Every structure is written in C-alpha cells, then in structure tokens.
Amino acid sequence: MGTDAADKDYKKTSLQLTGMTCAACANRIEKGLSRMEGVQEASVNFALEKAAVVYDPGVVTVQQMEEKIEKLGYGTAKETADLQLAGMYCAACAVKIEKVVNRMPGVQEATVNYAMETARVEYNPAEVSLQDIQQRVEKLGYQAVPKQEAEGRQDHREQAITMQKRKFILSAVLSLPLLWAMVAHFSFTSWIWMPDLFMNPWFQLALATPVQFYIGKQFYVGAYKALRNLSANMDVLIAIGTSAAYFYSLYLTLDWAMAGASAHHGPAMYYETSAILITLVILGKLFESLAKGRTSEAIKALMGLQAKTALVVRDGQEMTIPVEQVLVGDTVIVKPGEKIPVDGRVVEGMSAVDESMLTGESIPVEKKAGDTVIGATMNKNGRLTFTATKIGKETALAQIIKVVEEAQGSKAPIQRIADVISGIFVPIVVGIAVLAFIVWYFWAAPGDFAHALEIAIAILVIACPCALGLATPTSIMAGSGRAAEFGVLFKGGEHLEVTHRIDTVILDKTGTVTKGTPELTDVEPYGMEESAFLRLTGAAEKGSEHPLAEAIVAGVEAAGVQLPQAEQFEAIPGHGIRAVVDGREVLAGTRRLMAAKHVSVEPALGRMSELESAGKTAMLVAVDGKYAGLVAVADTIKETSQAAVARLKQMGIEVIMITGDNERTAQAIAAQAGIDQVRAEVLPEGKADEVKKLQQQGRKVAMVGDGINDAPALAVADIGMAIGTGTDVAMEAADVTLMKGDLGSIPDAIYMSRRTMSNIRQNLFWALAYNSLGIPIAAIGLLAPWVAGAAMALSSVSVVLNALRLQRMKV
Numbered sequence: 001m002g003t004d005a006a007d008k009d010y011k012k013t014s015l016q017l018t019g020m021t022c023a024a025c026a027n028r029i030e031k032g033l034s035r036m037e038g039v040q041e042a043s044v045n046f047a048l049e050k051a052a053v054v055y056d057p058g059v060v061t062v063q064q065m066e067e068k069i070e071k072l073g074y075g076t077a078k079e080t081a082d083l084q085l086a087g088m089y090c091a092a093c094a095v096k097i098e099k100v101v102n103r104m105p106g107v108q109e110a111t112v113n114y115a116m117e118t119a120r121v122e123y124n125p126a127e128v129s130l131q132d133i134q135q136r137v138e139k140l141g142y143q144a145v146p147k148q149e150a151e152g153r154q155d156h157r158e159q160a161i162t163m164q165k166r167k168f169i170l171s172a173v174l175s176l177p178l179l180w181a182m183v184a185h186f187s188f189t190s191w192i193w194m195p196d197l198f199m200n201p202w203f204q205l206a207l208a209t210p211v212q213f214y215i216g217k218q219f220y221v222g223a224y225k226a227l228r229n230l231s232a233n234m235d236v237l238i239a240i241g242t243s244a245a246y247f248y249s250l251y252l253t254l255d256w257a258m259a260g261a262s263a264h265h266g267p268a269m270y271y272e273t274s275a276i277l278i279t280l281v282i283l284g285k286l287f288e289s290l291a292k293g294r295t296s297e298a299i300k301a302l303m304g305l306q307a308k309t310a311l312v313v314r315d316g317q318e319m320t321i322p323v324e325q326v327l328v329g330d331t332v333i334v335k336p337g338e339k340i341p342v343d344g345r346v347v348e349g350m351s352a353v354d355e356s357m358l359t360g361e362s363i364p365v366e367k368k369a370g371d372t373v374i375g376a377t378m379n380k381n382g383r384l385t386f387t388a389t390k391i392g393k394e395t396a397l398a399q400i401i402k403v404v405e406e407a408q409g410s411k412a413p414i415q416r417i418a419d420v421i422s423g424i425f426v427p428i429v430v431g432i433a434v435l436a437f438i439v440w441y442f443w444a445a446p447g448d449f450a451h452a453l454e455i456a457i458a459i460l461v462i463a464c465p466c467a468l469g470l471a472t473p474t475s476i477m478a479g480s481g482r483a484a485e486f487g488v489l490f491k492g493g494e495h496l497e498v499t500h501r502i503d504t505v506i507l508d509k510t511g512t513v514t515k516g517t518p519e520l521t522d523v524e525p526y527g528m529e530e531s532a533f534l535r536l537t538g539a540a541e542k543g544s545e546h547p548l549a550e551a552i553v554a555g556v557e558a559a560g561v562q563l564p565q566a567e568q569f570e571a572i573p574g575h576g577i578r579a580v581v582d583g584r585e586v587l588a589g590t591r592r593l594m595a596a597k598h599v600s601v602e603p604a605l606g607r608m609s610e611l612e613s614a615g616k617t618a619m620l621v622a623v624d625g626k627y628a629g630l631v632a633v634a635d636t637i638k639e640t641s642q643a644a645v646a647r648l649k650q651m652g653i654e655v656i657m658i659t660g661d662n663e664r665t666a667q668a669i670a671a672q673a674g675i676d677q678v679r680a681e682v683l684p685e686g687k688a689d690e691v692k693k694l695q696q697q698g699r700k701v702a703m704v705g706d707g708i709n710d711a712p713a714l715a716v717a718d719i720g721m722a723i724g725t726g727t728d729v730a731m732e733a734a735d736v737t738l739m740k741g742d743l744g745s746i747p748d749a750i751y752m753s754r755r756t757m758s759n760i761r762q763n764l765f766w767a768l769a770y771n772s773l774g775i776p777i778a779a780i781g782l783l784a785p786w787v788a789g790a791a792m793a794l795s796s797v798s799v800v801l802n803a804l805r806l807q808r809m810k811v
Contacts (some may be wrong), residue, residue, distance in 0.1 A: 008041055013062055014126035016077035017044070017069065021222050022234035023468060024426055032072050036060055047473035050126065061065025062124070063108070073225025078108055081130050085112070086143040094216075096105035097137060104128055104136060109252045119144065131324045131392045164286040171215040171279040182786075201253040201269055203619075208271035212246045230739070234464045236426060238281055240433075241460035242274035244453055245785065249274075270450070277461060277789040288631040305376040306397060310341035312388075330388045334379045342375040343390035351382030369631040371624060403491060403737070404484045410495035412476055414760060421468060421768075429463040429775070436779045454785055458778035462788040463771055467795040471763035474803035479756030482807050487739035488749045493733040499719050499753035503702045505648055505746060506713070507693060508705035509659035509666065512723050513673050513743065514635040515708075517549055520555025520634035521616060533629050534561045537621050540579035540586040543569035548617060549577070551633045576619065576637065587622040594620050594627070601627045615668030641673045644743030648677045649674075651747060654699075658682055658690060658713075687713035704738075704746060709734045721746060759806055763799045770795045 020026055026046035033042035033051065037674035038059025044051045053065060065767050066076045085097070094112040097119065101110040106127030112119045121133055130146060137144035181198045197203050213220075219242070222235030249269045272309050310323050313331040323341045326332065331347070334340050340353070352364035353379045367373060373386055375395045392398065433456040440452035476493045483490060490496045507513050525533035538556030542565050543548040556563065568580035575596065576589015584730075588598055591608075594601045599622040608630060611618040616634040620627065648655050656677040659666045666680035679690055687703070691713050703710065703717035714720030714734050723741055738745035774791065775784050 003563035009057070010054050011057050011105070012052065012054050013065075013124075015053065015062070015065065015069070015124060016126050017049045017051055017074055018077050019074040019222070020046060020049060021048070021218075021462065022270070023470070024234065025222075029069060029072055029074060029274055032068055036065065036068060039065070045473050047470055047477060055735045062106070062127070072687060073222070073228070076124070078122050079125045079130075080120060080122050081133070083121065083134070083137070083144040084121075084147055085119055085137070086145075097140060097142060100136060100140060103135060104133065107133070108288060118147075129393065134324065135392065145494070160774050161286065161290065161696075163280060167215050168279065168282045168286055171211050171275070171282055174211050174215075175272070175275040178204060178207055178275050179786075182272040182276075183640065201249075201256055204269055204271040205250065205253055206274045208246060209277040210244065212280050215282065216242060216274075219278070219281075232281065234426070237429065237460045237464055238277070240430070241457040241785070242277050243279075245270040245273040245457055248450070249451055270454070273454070273457060273785045276786040277457075280789040280793050282745070284796055287793070305339075307341040307376065309340035310334070326388055326391050327505060328388055328391055332386055332388055334373075334384045334386070336379060336381050336383065338379055340373050340375055340377050340379055340384075340386075342388045343395045344373055344386035344388045346371050346384055346386045348385040349383050351384050352380040353384075354378040354380055373515060400484065400739075403489045404480060412472055412760070414472060414497060414757075414764075417764075425463065425468070425771075429460065430517040432463075432775060432779070433457075433459040437774060438773045440781070451781070455778060455781050457785040458783045458788040459775055461785055461792055462774035462778045462783060464792050467767035467770060467799045468764070470796055470799050470803075471767045472760050474800050475756055475760045475763060475806065478803045478806040479752060479759065482809055483749065483752040486748050486752070486811055488743070488745055488752060489737040489739065490749075490753075491737070493737050495719060496753055496756055498617040499702070499736065499750055500757045502653065502702045502750055502753075504654045504656065504694055504699045504718060505702045505704060506656045506658050506687075506694075506717070507675070507743070508687075508703075508710050509657055509661060509669055511706050512704055513641050513657060514637050514673070516635065517635045518551040518635050520558075520616070520631060521601070521634045521636065522611060522618075523555075524607065525629035526627055528623070531561060531623070532560060535563065536581050536584065536586050536623060536628075537588060537631060539563045539566050539581040540569070540577060540588055542566065543579060544571060544577050546571075548619070548633050552619075552631055553784070555633075584624055588619050588631075593624060597622065597625070599625060599627055604630050613664060613668065635669075637669060637672050638742050640742040640744045644746060645674045647744075647747040648750075651750060653750070656694075658687055660684070684710065685712055688716045691716045702746070702750075704743070721749065751811050752809075755809055756806060760805060763802055766802075767795065767799060 006125070017029065020029070023046050025557055026044040029051060030042050030044040033039055033044075033053055036055075038056040039053060040056065041054040042051060043053075053071075055065070069076055098110055098112040101112075101119070101121060103109055104123075106124040108124065110119060110121045119137075121130075123133065125132075134144045134146075134444065167797050177198050181194065181204065216238075219235045219238045223239040227236065249271045252269060307323050309320050310326045310330075311320050311333045312326060313319075313333065315377040318333065331495060332341060332344060336351070336694060346367055346369050348369060350366070350368045351366050355365045355374065365386060372389075373384065374397070375390075376397045390396070393402070436459055437452045437456040440455050441447070441449060445451050455490040471494075476496060480490050480496055483496075490499070510516050523530060523534065534556045538553050538561060541552045541556075542563055544550075553563070562764050564582060566581050567583070568578075570578045572578060572589065572593060574590075575593035587593060587599065591605075592600065599620075601620050601622075604620055604627060604741060608618045608620070611630075611632045614634075616632040618630050618632045620630050622628055645655050654677070655675050656679060657666065657670050657673070657675045658679040659669075660682055661669075663678075663680040666678045670676075670678045687705075687710060691701050691703055695716075695718070700718050702719040702721055703713045704721040704723060705714060706723060714722065719736060720734040721736045721738055723738045723743075723745070736749055738749065744765060770791075774783070774788070
C-alpha cells in the first residue's frame with residue numbers, strides 16, 4: 001500500500017454510487033477520491049456502481065469521502081431502517097444506544113426515540129448490514145427488531161429503472177410524430193400520409209421542448225457538474241449535440257415566424273434529431289441497466305439460498321425465529337427437507353446433506369455427531385440437532401458472497417487501458433466535431449450550416465465511450481459470478497486475469513492430490529479366515545490413537561465386522577501394539593516388533609517391500625506368537641485427481657507434484673495421478689523456493705495447496721489456489737479458492753479465466769472498433785445523427801449481452 005502502510009491501521013470501505021452515466025464519471029470519482037489526504041487507494045467500478053476505498057480513518061472519514069463524491073456531482077446510495085427497541089428503562093438507555101450505533105463504521109446517522117421505543121438508522125449497506133446493527137444493540141443488552149417494511153419497496157437500482165421506463169415512454173410518444181415527419185421527407189416514402197400539423201414548426205417545437213428539457217434534464221445536469229469540475233463525460237456530448245440541433249431549429253422557427261410566413265409548412269427543421277437522440281439514449285441506458293442487473297444474478301442467487309427462519313431450543317422450548325436472530329451457541333434443529341439456517345456442529349442425529357450450493361458436488365454428504373454443517377445447505381433425510389457456531393457475516397455463505405462481490409467490484413489490470421482511453425476520449429471527440437464542422441462549413445459544403453451541424457452532432461453522438469467503459473467490468477462480473485456457481489472463487493479481477501496466463505501448476509501431495517487421510521487398502525491374512533483376522537486385528541488396534549490405527553479400525557468396521565473389546569492393550573512406541581482379544585495375544589507393527597517378539601515373518605517380507613514401493617505403510621500381524629498376515633494403509637489419491645491432471649496436460653499446462661514425503665512414496669502417488677515431475681522431501685519453506693526457481697525460468701506458476709501449510713509457496717506463486725471445503729474456506733490466504741476440494745476445479749478455474757479474458761478482449765475490440773470506424777464515417781457525412789444515436793445505444797447493449805454469454809458457459 002505504501003512505505004508507511006505497515007505503520008498505519010488502514011481500513012477498506014465500499015460505497016454504492018449513484019448518478020454515473022459513463023466510464024468518464026467513474027474515472028473522475030476515482031481520481032477525486034485518490035487525491036484526498038488519507039486515501040491510500042480508490043477503485044470505482046462503473047458497471048457495479050461501487051467505489052472501493054482503502055483509507056486511514058485517522059486522517060479521513062467515510063462521510064468526508066461521500067461529501068467529496070457529492071461535490072463532484074454524484075451521490076451515494078444509503079438505506080434507512082426503522083427498528084423497534086425493547087429493554088430500555090430510561091432516557092440514558094436511548095442515549096447509550098444512539099452513541100454506540102453512531103460510532104459503527106458505515107452508519108451515517110442514528111436517532112433513538114425513548115418515548116416511542118424506536119430507532120431510525122441511516123447507513124451504507126455496502127459497509128454495514130442491518131443485522132450487524134441489530135447484533136450491536138443486542139450486545140448492549142437490548143433488543144432490536146426491524147419494523148414491518150413497506151410492501152413493494154424497491155432498491156435504488158430498481159427505482160432508477162422504473163424512472164427510465166417512464167421517461168422513455170413519454171419521450172417516445174412525443175418523438176413519434178417528429179420521426180413520422182422526418183421519414184415523410186424522403187422521396188421513397190412519399191406514399192406515407194402526413195398530417196399538415198406534423199409539419200408545423202410550432203407543433204414540432206411544442207413536442208421537442210419537453211423532450212429536450214424535461215426528459216433530457218439529466219444530461220444537462222450531468223454535463224454541468226462535469227464541466228464545473230473541469231472534466232467532460234458522455235452527458236457533455238449528448239447535451240452539446242442535442243442542444244445544437246434544438247436551438248438551431250428554434251432559430252429557424254423564430255426566423256420563419258418573423259418573416260410572417262402563413263403557410264403551415266415551415267423550413268426543414270432538426271427537432272427530430274435532438275428528440276430522437278434523447279429517446280434512443282434513454283432507451284439504450286434502460287437496456288443497459290436491465291442487462292447490467294443480470295450480471296449480478298450470481299449474487300442474488302447466492303443470497304436467495306439462505307434460510308429465512310430457524311427452529312431453535314431456548315429455555316427448553318422449541319421456537320421458530322428469523323434466521324437473523326440466531327445467536328452463537330444456540331441449539332438448532334433441522335428437520336428432513338429443510339435448509340440448514342447457519343453454520344454449526346452436529347450434536348445429535350444422522351443425515352445426508354446436499355452441499356451442492358457450496359461445492360457444486362451433487363452427491364449428498366453424510367453427517368453425524370461432531371461433523372460441521374454449513375448454512376443454506378439442504379438437509380435430506382434425517383433430523384439433525386446442532387450448535388450454531390457462525391452467524392450473520394461469519395457464515396460460509398456470507399463469506400462466499402463477500403468474496404464474489406469483491407471480485408465483481410475489483411478491476412482487472414486490462415481495464416486500466418480502457419479507463420485511460422475513455423478518460424481522454426471526450427475532449428478529443430469534441431475537438432474532432434468542431435474541426436469537422438469548420439471543414440464542412442467553410443470548404444466541403446460552403447455556407448451549408450445545417451449540414452455541417454448534422455455532421456458535428458453525428459460525431460459527438462457516435463463517439464460516446466459507454467461501450468468502452470462497460471467492456472471489462474461486465475465480463476469480470478459475469479465471469480466471476482459463473483465461476484462461483486462451479487465452486488471457484490476468484491478473490492479479485494486481477495487474479496481472474498492472471499490465471500489465464502498460467503503455464504505451470506505445482507500440486508501439494510497430501511490433501512490436494514491425495515485425500516489427506518489414510519485408508520485401509522490391503523488385507524492379506526496368512527493361515528486364517530479373513531473375517532477372523534480382521535476381527536482380531538481391528539479389536540487390537542481399536543485401543544490405539546495413532547492415525548494409522550484409526551484407519552485400520554475404520555476399514556474393518558466398513559467391512560461390517562463386529563469388533564469385541566480388547567482385554568489388554570499396550571502401545572509400544574516406534575514399534576506397534578500388543579493386545580489380548582478373546583484370550584488370544586495379538587501383535588501388530590513393524591519388522592522390529594516381530595523380531596523383538598521372536599516371530600518369524602519370512603513369508604511376508606517380499607510382499608511388504610512391494611507395498612512400501614507403492615507408497616503404502618504395511619503392518620505385520622501375529623496371533624499367539626505366529627505370523628497371521630499383514631495390513632496396508634495409504635493416503636490414497638482422490639478419485640478426480642487423474643482426470644484433472646489429464647485435463648491440465650491437454651490444456652498445455654505442465655504439472656509438478658511437491659511433497660515432504662520420501663521419494664519412493666511420492667513417485668508412487670505421482671504415477672497413479674499421471675504426474676511426470678516430482679519434487680520430494682521438500683520442507684514448507686523449500687516449496688516457496690521451488691516456485692521461485694520456476695518463475696526465474698519465465699514460467700507463470702500456480703501453487704495449489706491447503707492454504708495453511710503451503711502459505712509461503714501460495715504467497716510467492718503468481719496465483720495461489722487453496723483447496724478445501726471447510727466453513728472458513730473463503731478466508732483462506734489464496735488468490736483463488738476451490739470449494740469442491742478436488743483437482744478438477746483447477747482446470748475449471750483456468751478455463752473460466754481464459755474464456756473471461758477472451759470475452760473482455762472481444763468487448764474491447766468491438767468497442768474501440770466501433771468508435772474508430774464510427775467517427776470517420778460520421779465525419780465524411782455518411783451517418784445521420786439519429787442513426788448514430790441508435791448505433792451508440794446498441795453498442796453498449798451489445799457489449800453487456802456479449803459479457804452475459806459467460807453466464808451460460810459450461811466447464
């Protein structure tokens with residue numbers, strides 16, 4: 001963040017913006033915030049209408065930033081909540097609540113009415129939630145419950161869309177007669193009936209004026225605010241272009257009237273140019289807003305997954321309460337077919353839980369006492385009782401939503417190019433339009449003011465850089481949202497961009513290529529029935545707490561063998577165990593244990609070496625002093641590892657496995673997964689060195705691990721990918737989080753990145769090509785202003801629609 005960033009306590013906030021009309025607006029707000037003392041970094045996303053700011057709260061406040069935004073001519077969206085309070089017993093209680101809530105980050109103003117026992121809070125929803133405010137009040141010892149919200153209440157974006165629809169309908173109704181009059185001028189449309197009234201200049205003036213100054217007021221206001229801050233944006237282009245057409249037509253109208261003309265038909269007017277332009281721009285912005293709304297459907301879908309109520313046990317009574325009122329430590333009951341309301345740990349019951357919303361994996365996961373459950377997942381067939389461990393913003397779903405929102409709100413490096421271009425575009429275009437007017441008026445068509453004006457207007461309108469400003473953020477929003485549906489969480493647009501350049505993937509072995517927990521893989525009795533052998537071996541190992549012993553017991557129980565209680569048990573460190581089961585002495589362990597107990601294991605030595613060469617841990621078993629067989633345990637590879645490695649190779653990516661295990665075990669696992677290159681016996685800090693070596697060779701490296709043991713390597717790699725399905729997975733120290741917990745998500749992530757970047761490049765190409773071709777075509781007089789307006793509107797919509805194709809993409 002800066003040289004002194006480590007010495008200061010920087011904070012990050014997000015502000016919902018209103019009033020932006022193009023990418024130039026976003027650039028201006030970004031520059032204005034960046035120049036404020038105490039602001040370390042500011043990033044404004046035009047498509048998402050959000051500003052992300054890193055700042056020093058000791059130097060600048062959020063309120064000052066909002067005031068700066070308002071001075072620049074824009075606004076910030078705020079929400080107001082009315083809370084019903086309970087538990088207050090004097091005015092001091094009201095003062096206390098008011099003070100504490102007012103100090104919360106994101107709260108603009110809080111007022112508490114003691115007499116009515118109510119509170120009204122104005123807050124920034126991007127920085128603090130209503131649930132946070134409620135919980136803060138409850139921590140003070142009071143209760144805060146939202147009042148019944150007014151039915152049909154809409155958010156600020158929906159209200160803006162509704163207003164734009166009304167404006168468009170009115171503008172279209174007023175502009176239609178003007179369009180009719182314009183079309184009737186063409187010789188090939190002479191058969192169209194034309195009322196004389198439509199050709200009357202006063203009638204045209206009456207229709208065009210409300211369109212120009214009521215419907216088009218937003219462009220004048222936007223242009224004024226931009227020019228007041230010594231900058232220019234799309235509003236400036238529209239205001240200049242339409243005003244030129246309107247006022248020139250007004251001049252012709254007044255000139256015609258002063259000449260005392262009595263005919264209904266006046267001179268050729270250009271009222272339709274300004275009115276139709278404004279109508280088309282309004283239509284384009286409406287389509288754009290509707291399309292942009294679809295890019296955030298991933299967030300809406302995630303939010304819609306949350307349960308609305310929870311069945312909790314309080315004071316021995318079962319009660320149904322809103323999920324917002326669940327507290328950490330509450331006992332929660334979930335019946336079959338219900339959603340799990342919050343994160344927790346099962347204390348009673350067994351069931352299968354559908355976690356596909358989290359991992360994308362359709363197979364339900366078995367849950368029993370001690371297992372964790374995640375809010376918004378679906379309980380299938382059993383009753384579960386669990387203790388709530390995470391609520392509100394701490395739940396896995398809330399963390400996922402936060403990650404996706406931040407990714408959608410962040411900028412990819414490629415967007416900086418578009419920002420620079422759109423920032424200087426408007427002044428250049430105005431200059432080109434003025435130059436074109438001069439050339440046409442004085443040289444190309446001397447004295448033809450109307451024609452020169454039409455060309456200048458066409459240039460101003462066709463050059464609006466809306467499509468350029470939307471090219472990158474809409475693709476980032478759609479791509480990262482779609483990736484989240486596949487269980488791939490990108491932490492930011494920059495990571496989404498870098499991932500497509502990855503050419504080398506380093507895989508940690510344990511827990512990444514393999515399952516991370518040992519399993520019983522081989523059972524080879526010698527001279528006795530397998531069931532009897534398993535019964536004795538399992539019962540003997542049941543007394544041990546060693547992970548390998550636990551794996552053996554789990555494997556024996558999975559085979560349906562009932563295990564008796566051992567009469568005696570003794571752990572022999574470094575060697576194995578000794579136990580007495582059903583009156584028989586059982587030894588299980590290493591060669592050294594058998595040698596110490598004088599048990600001949602000659603028949604097993606060859607097979608034991610084979611198993612160890614395959615990366616397995618083999619244990620010898622003796623019963624009553626005689627060799628009885630062996631069992632082998634191994635950390636087996638995940639079912640999806642081999643297919644995932646094959647996909648990565650098909651994509652032209654080199655795959656390397658890295659592990660602290662010995663060379664023989666590592667090679668065995670790598671061979672099973674289809675990995676050709678292995679780095680074995682590498683310490684955690686050595687993994688980071690291996691990454692650096694590859695980077696020095698010019699490679700773009702992705703490190704894939706569990707996000708904890710591999711932290712140094714994850715930090716050094718160009719892209720760090722954390723694999724896991726725990727409730728804290730979204731907070732792992734990695735650039736990309738793979739929710740499914742298997743390697744199949746790695747090629748998914750790279751594929752999503754490649755497709756998203758391809759989509760961005762398409763958008764940028766067409767946006768730039770559109771402006772590059774449109775301006776000269778308009779300049780040579782081949783583009784009527786109303787056609788330029790339609791093309792400009794369609795260009796923005798086409799860019800957004802192209803980005804939306806990512807939402808239908810399959811991996």
